[in-house]
Amino acid sequence: SVQDGLAADFRALTKTLYDLNKALGTNIVRGGPLKELVIEDFDEEQIWQQLELQNNAVLDFFKESIARDAEDEDLCLLSDQEEGGSDAETSSDEELEDNIMETETEQKNVSTKDKTKAREKQSKLGESTKQKYSDEDSDIDFDIEALEQQTRTAKETTLKKMGRKSVVDDKFFKLAEMEAFLEHAEKENREEEEEEEDINYFEDIISDDEEEESEEAEVKPIKSSRDLTYKDFFDPVDDDDLVANDVEDDQEEEADSALEEENPESMSEVEDMNEMMMENMRSKEASKKVTFSLPDDSETEDVTDMQLEKGIDPIEIKSSFEKRQEKMSKKIKILEEELLEEKPWQLKGEVSAQKRPENSLLEETVFFDHAVRMAPVITEETTLQLEDIIKQRILDEAWDDVVPKEKPKEEAFEYKKRITLDHEKSKLSLAEIYEQEYMKLHQQKTEEEENPEHKEIQEMMDSLFLKLDALCNFHFTPKPPVPEVKIVSNLPAISMEEVAPVAVSDAALLAPEEIKEKNKAGDIKTDAEKTPTDKKRERRKKKLRKRMKLREKEKRQKLLEKMKPEQGTKLSKKAAAAQLKKLTKEGKASLLKDEGKDKVLKSSQAFFSHLQDQVRMEIKDANKLKKKEKKQKTLSVHKLKL
Amino acid sequence: SMASPPATEEAEGAFTSVPSRRSRRKRRAAAAMETGEPRPGKRPAFPPVAAEALGVGKGELRKVPVPANRYTPLKENWMKIYTPIVEHLQLQIRFNLKTRNVEIKTCQETKDLSALTKAADFVKAFILGFQVEDALALIRLDDLFLESFEVTDVKPLKGDHLSRAIGRIAGKGGKTKFTIENVTRTRIVLADAKIHILGSFQNIKMARTAICNLILGNPPSKVYGNIRAVASRAAERF
Numbered sequence: 075s076v077q078d079g080l081a082a083d084f085r086a087l088t089k090t091l092y093d094l095n096k097a098l099g100t101n102i103v104r105g106g107p108l109k110e111l112v113i114e115d116f117d118e119e120q121i122w123q124q125l126e127l128q129n130n131a132v133l134d135f136f137k138e139s140i141a142r143d144a145e146d147e148d149l150c151l152l153s154d155q156e157e158g159g160s161d162a163e164t165s166s167d168e169e170l171e172d173n174i175m176e177t178e179t180e181q182k183n184v185s186t187k188d189k190t191k192a193r194e195k196q197s198k199l200g201e202s203t204k205q206k207y208s209d210e211d212s213d214i215d216f217d218i219e220a221l222e223q224q225t226r227t228a229k230e231t232t233l234k235k236m237g238r239k240s241v242v243d244d245k246f247f248k249l250a251e252m253e254a255f256l257e258h259a260e261k262e263n264r265e266e267e268e269e270e271e272d273i274n275y276f277e278d279i280i281s282d283d284e285e286e287e288s289e290e291a292e293v294k295p296i297k298s299s300r301d302l303t304y305k306d307f308f309d310p311v312d313d314d315d316l317v318a319n320d321v322e323d324d325q326e327e328e329a330d331s332a333l334e335e336e337n338p339e340s341m342s343e344v345e346d347m348n349e350m351m352m353e354n355m356r357s358k359e360a361s362k363k364v365t366f367s368l369p370d371d372s373e374t375e376d377v378t379d380m381q382l383e384k385g386i387d388p389i390e391i392k393s394s395f396e397k398r399q400e401k402m403s404k405k406i407k408i409l410e411e412e413l414l415e416e417k418p419w420q421l422k423g424e425v426s427a428q429k430r431p432e433n434s435l436l437e438e439t440v441f442f443d444h445a446v447r448m449a450p451v452i453t454e455e456t457t458l459q460l461e462d463i464i465k466q467r468i469l470d471e472a473w474d475d476v477v478p479k480e481k482p483k484e485e486a487f488e489y490k491k492r493i494t495l496d497h498e499k500s501k502l503s504l505a506e507i508y509e510q511e512y513m514k515l516h517q518q519k520t521e522e523e524e525n526p527e528h529k530e531i532q533e534m535m536d537s538l539f540l541k542l543d544a545l546c547n548f549h550f551t552p553k554p555p556v557p558e559v560k561i562v563s564n565l566p567a568i569s570m571e572e573v574a575p576v577a578v579s580d581a582a583l584l585a586p587e588e589i590k591e592k593n594k595a596g597d598i599k600t601d602a603e604k605t606p607t608d609k610k611r612e613r614r615k616k617k618l619r620k621r622m623k624l625r626e627k628e629k630r631q632k633l634l635e636k637m638k639p640e641q642g643t644k645l646s647k648k649a650a651a652a653q654l655k656k657l658t659k660e661g662k663a664s665l666l667k668d669e670g671k672d673k674v675l676k677s678s679q680a681f682f683s684h685l686q687d688q689v690r691m692e693i694k695d696a697n698k699l700k701k702k703e704k705k706q707k708t709l710s711v712h713k714l715k716l
Numbered sequence: 717s718m719a720s721p722p723a724t725e726e727a728e729g730a731f732t733s734v735p736s737r738r739s740r741r742k743r744r745a746a747a748a749m750e751t752g753e754p755r756p757g758k759r760p761a762f763p764p765v766a767a768e769a770l771g772v773g774k775g776e777l778r779k780v781p782v783p784a785n786r787y788t789p790l791k792e793n794w795m796k797i798y799t800p801i802v803e804h805l806q807l808q809i810r811f812n813l814k815t816r817n818v819e820i821k822t823c824q825e826t827k828d829l830s831a832l833t834k835a836a837d838f839v840k841a842f843i844l845g846f847q848v849e850d851a852l853a854l855i856r857l858d859d860l861f862l863e864s865f866e867v868t869d870v871k872p873l874k875g876d877h878l879s880r881a882i883g884r885i886a887g888k889g890g891k892t893k894f895t896i897e898n899v900t901r902t903r904i905v906l907a908d909a910k911i912h913i914l915g916s917f918q919n920i921k922m923a924r925t926a927i928c929n930l931i932l933g934n935p936p937s938k939v940y941g942n943i944r945a946v947a948s949r950a951a952e953r954f
Contacts, residue, residue: 493944493951496898497891503849504903504914505856511901 085113085121092128245311482554778836779817786843790818796848797839800855805831809839818843830858837862844912845905851914863920864912870931878909884930885911892936896926899940899947922946 092111108124116124240249392400419430420438450456467473500507544550599608631646657663666675674684782790790797790811801809806825811818820835834855841851841862854860867873873881886893886906893904900922902915911927913920926943930936 493899493948495895495940495944497887497895499890499894500898503847503853504860504901505849505853507901508853508857508860 088121088125089113092125095128479551482557776822776832778820778832779812779815780820780836780839780843782811782816782818782843786845787816790843793842793848797842800852801835801838805835805855807831807835809835841914845907846903846912846914850903854914857916859916860914861917861920862912862914863924864910865924867909867911867931870928873931881931882906882909884933884936885927887936892930892939895936895940896923896943899943900926918950922950 089111096109108127111121111124113121242249419425419434422429502510540552544552604612635646654663654665658665666672674681794811798809801807801820806823806827808821808823809818810821818839820832820839822832826832838851838854841854842848844862844864854862867878867881867885871881884892887895893906896902897904900915900919902913902919902923904923904927905912905914913923913927915923922943925946926939929939929942
């Protein structure tokens with residue numbers, strides 16, 4: 075209510091002021107394009123924008139002028155001695171700068187650059203402000219020369235400020251310089267990041283007229299490539315003073331040239347910005363009347379870029395269809411480029427660690443199946459729930475105590491050993507025990523056979539329940555397998571494990587020792603191996619055997635004589651002697667006396683040899699007789715002669 | 717004597733089958749039987765004798781003496797003893813108070829010859845110290861026997877050694893004795909230095925071996941192992 079009135083008053087006032095200014099406007103100061111400030115049906119934002127236009131233009135002019143004046147050496151803005159004046163000046167300047175800063179957070183204009191250079195050259199401001207300016211114009215123009223200019227100035231200032239020397243310093247390297255450069259670069263980076271995404275709404279937009287004028291004003295000869303010298307590329311190597319002087323001398327030239335070069339770019343940029351602003355405003359106005367489903371804001375920018383590239387007159391208005399077409403074609407182009415390009419690693423199928431950047435997987439959200447149930451998230455609610463359950467369980471006394479599981483011992487040996495020793499008095503009497511045994515023996519036949527169908531059904535049910543248990547119970551332990559019936563026969567292992575068939579095997583044969591008893595001594599020795607003890611032992615054994623035999627014989631004889639006297643006396647010695655006597659007495663037999671002379675009868679050899687001799691003798695004799703007879707028979711001729 | 721029959725048979729026909737000796741004997745026996753003459757063979761053959769001929773009906777008597785310490789148990793279990801003897805075996809039983817003998821007599825109703833022996837054994841077993849139900853098995857089963865021997869028969873022990881041997885046989889609370897009984901399916905009565913075993917022949921042998929081992933000094937655990945092994949082997953055989 076009250077505010078509204080005040081606001082209206084303010085607005086009217088500003089309008090009059092603006093109009094007045096415009097009316098009185100000199101040629102020197104070129105303000106904004108609007109001749110008068112329009113306030114009817116405009117809200118604050120729009121009025122402010124109009125003002126801004128005016129202000130920016132004016133401010134530019136002022137900056138330029140100050141820069142020019144600052145170059146003038148007669149005027150000194152700052153000096154150490156004239157602190158008061160300088161301070162005032164600097165303060166005023168600072169204020170101005172601050173104001174500018176407030177209005178223009180991000181500057182992309184060249185003139186500011188000039189100004190900063192000038193300032194750096196002459197003033198001894200705090201680093202912060204200097205830094206601000208040096209960093210402000212970093213983004214758009216990435217000329218190497220400009221960068222060099224910057225670095226040079228930076229170096230220069232560092233030289234001026236920190237003329238200290240370190241141990242590492244060289245003809246080419248100065249530690250202080252490096253540090254300064256690094257700091258400078260860091261700040262640039264920081265500011266770059268801020269600047270990147272947003273459009274600089276508070277940037278200075280020089281109108282076309284102004285730009286042309288600025289161009290004309292600052293036309294100066296550019297250095298051709300032929301004239302470039304070592305100085306253009308590298309810092310001077312020798313004394314600091316020389317460097318400083320050189321730099322100072324060059325800077326003027328460089329500043330202008332740089333400015334010159336950058337201007338057209340900046341101009342184009344400015345044009346863009348200008349157009350953008352116009353377009354934005356127009357589009358906004360248009361959007362009030364007709365709403366498009368397509369988002370226009372971003373695309374208008376693209377449109378303007380495209381226009382620039384094609385070289386079309388940027389102010390021409392395009393029909394909506396054309397705009398859409400352009401967007402589509404742009405989109406298509408982008409997509410085509412994407413398809414032609416190499417795919418990012420995410421779309422490349424199996425990617426090992428070497429094929430993707432380091433730690434890139436950390437930034438990706440990866441989906442995969444979990445084999446294990448994830449641990450539950452513990453919140454207060456869950457804790458309370460859990461406690462409730464615990465309390466209820468305690469009241470119910472339903473402890474989930476662990477039941478000790480026993481491993482069933484399965485051994486054939488165990489089956490054998492099933493006779494458990496019962497140390498207590500038997501409850502059944504002996505009669506009952508035998509009765510039970512009897513019944514068991516005779517009841518094997520009358521076992522009732524289960525219905526096979528029942529068996530099948532039972533088996534199926536068992537398997538089903540087993541599966542269900544396995545599925546539902548997280549701590550499922552399967553039942554131990556039903557013990558298979560193992561037939562354990564108490565046969566000797568040899569008969570069970572005999573490979574050869576029973577008929578062929580010699581498992582049942584007698585062992586050699588069973589056939590012939592082994593010698594107690596062990597080995598059987600030949601006569602050569604026998605020791606005298608062995609021989610004597612054998613002789614003794616032989617004699618013993620003989621003795622025993624003889625005794626046996628005598629016994630038998632005696633027995634026989636007792637039982638059957640006739641048979642007994644047949645073979646006895648006495649009987650034989652008696653018979654001999656009888657015979658000799660009768661004369662049928664004669665006893666040969668053993669006189670030693672008769673060797674012939676001692677041995678068979680002697681006998682036969684003797685016999686042989688006898689026969690030979692006889693033959694001889696016979697022959698002799700024959701000869702004699704022959705001799706007698708032969709008559710002499712002389713005797714018979716008459 | 718053996719030579720003659722073949723000669724006669726051969727005389728009959730040129731080709732005759734020469735039968736084996738066994739069959740010859742049988743035929744001869746049969747022939748003798750038929751003819752009714754006394755066989756010239758070795759083995760006598762008697763027809764089964766009628767029950768009356770045995771003289772059961774005359775009333776044979778058996779007497780079982782009762783020592784004083786068994787007097788009261790006899791009195792307590794009299795009905796249990798009396799019932800099976802009288803009803804199942806058809807015998808007459810009485811306890812002669814003067815002579816302190818249990819007298820069992822056959823009567824006309826007695827059908828089975830061996831009933832008397834069985835009854836006498838039954839009573840004797842009870843008197844020795846066995847339970848009535850255990851002794852009853854003697855009546856029901858034919859092949860149960862009763863064996864008695866003394867501890868000193870196994871090994872000459874005296875005094876403390878003897879007591880210790882008896883203690884070993886019994887075990888703590890009769891544990892060892894019961895174990896042997898259960899494993900070998902016998903009943904053992906341990907009366908000071910006398911041991912009575914009731915059971916089938918094989919089982920008596922097993923139990924006797926076990927008890928002898930205990931007397932000789934083996935620890936019970938070893939004896940358990942042995943009887944268990946023996947019993948399992950015996951069980952497997954069936």
